Amino acid sequence: QVQLVESGGGLVQAGGSLRLSCTASGRTLSTYTIGWVRQSPGQQRQFVAAVSWSGRITYSSDSMKGRFTVSRDGAKNTVYLQMNSLKPEDTAVYYCAADSRRLISDNSHIHEYDYWGQGTQVTVSS
Secondary structure, eight states, rough: EEEEEOOOOOEEEEOEEEEEEEEEEOGGGGGSSSEEEEEEEESEEEEEEEEEEEOOEEEEHEEEEEEEEEEEEGGGGGEEEEOOOOOGGGGEEEEEEEESOOOOTTTTTTGOOOSSSEEEEEEEEE
């Protein structure tokens, strides 16, 4: 069993930055793919980025890749999502999720992640 806890969300002005953390207990994250998924009000969950257990990183789009960065800290059993140049449309609840078998980036399959955190709210004001 893996327990995931996100932190680092908050209110920021457009153009600002936030760093989200996903910390695990119960198991080491080194053998899991960790994905970041967000959900805006009235919208379905959307894949943002993920890092596989082997270190492969995938972003949802080139635009996301240019603004967001995923990284791991094995010693802290934590995965980060550094978000720069934030836009109002980035406003959402951000979740981290873990899967022991594969990197899931397809929005129609992201519900298949094995474990989920509770989410952290990110609000970007214009």
